[in-house]
Amino acid sequence: MGGEPQCAACKICKSLMWRKGANGETLCNGCHLKRVNSFLRSQRATTSKIDGRRASSKGKSSKGKGSNGRHGERTGKSGANRNRRTLFKRKPQRSPVVEATVVASDSLFYKGILYQVGDIVSLQDIDESLYYAQIRGFLQDQYARKSTVISWLIPTVPNPTNFDPMYFIPGPDEDAPRSMDCIEFVCRAPSELFKEFECHPPFVIPRKPNLEELAQAADQILDCD
16 A cells, blocks of 8 residues: 555544455444444344244243153153252352461471570571571461561670670560571570579670780889889
């Protein structure tokens, strides 16, 4: 087509979409939809007429065969079959709504290790830095997903390489549970370990004496004399 397309039905030259008719003619979108709708209406009309004829023929045949005794037996059997079909065609019932249930416990078996309340665990962040915490409890839902609630332990020395309770103090408690995949077992510990430290602080290691400070103190004593 060299120039602008033109609808073969309404002779317009502008349309959002151009279609091809049954005979290959160019149609605009509106004329094409009109032809499709008219075709569908005619098909519906013909199918409704055919269904009406079939229903009327069935009614006549059932009336004619009602006087026969044998036909009565057949209808009885067909009625029994229909009753059986209705058993299978009943409306499906909705399954009961399952409510989420969470079970709390003091111990939990996970990946070959029996975790208990009070155990010391380690957690690693993105920078591969280790942090230590103490387990306060365990949770498990109906889908067997296991999680734990922890209390953070704050170190009193910078970058501890190993866990030593002498160099940690109790930190904040977490309210949201964490997945068991996030923790690694470190050691066993009683749940009241750091509470006892709060009441009775551990022994503080005295710092090493500074020789320069001792020399200055001796000079001050000599000057006073």
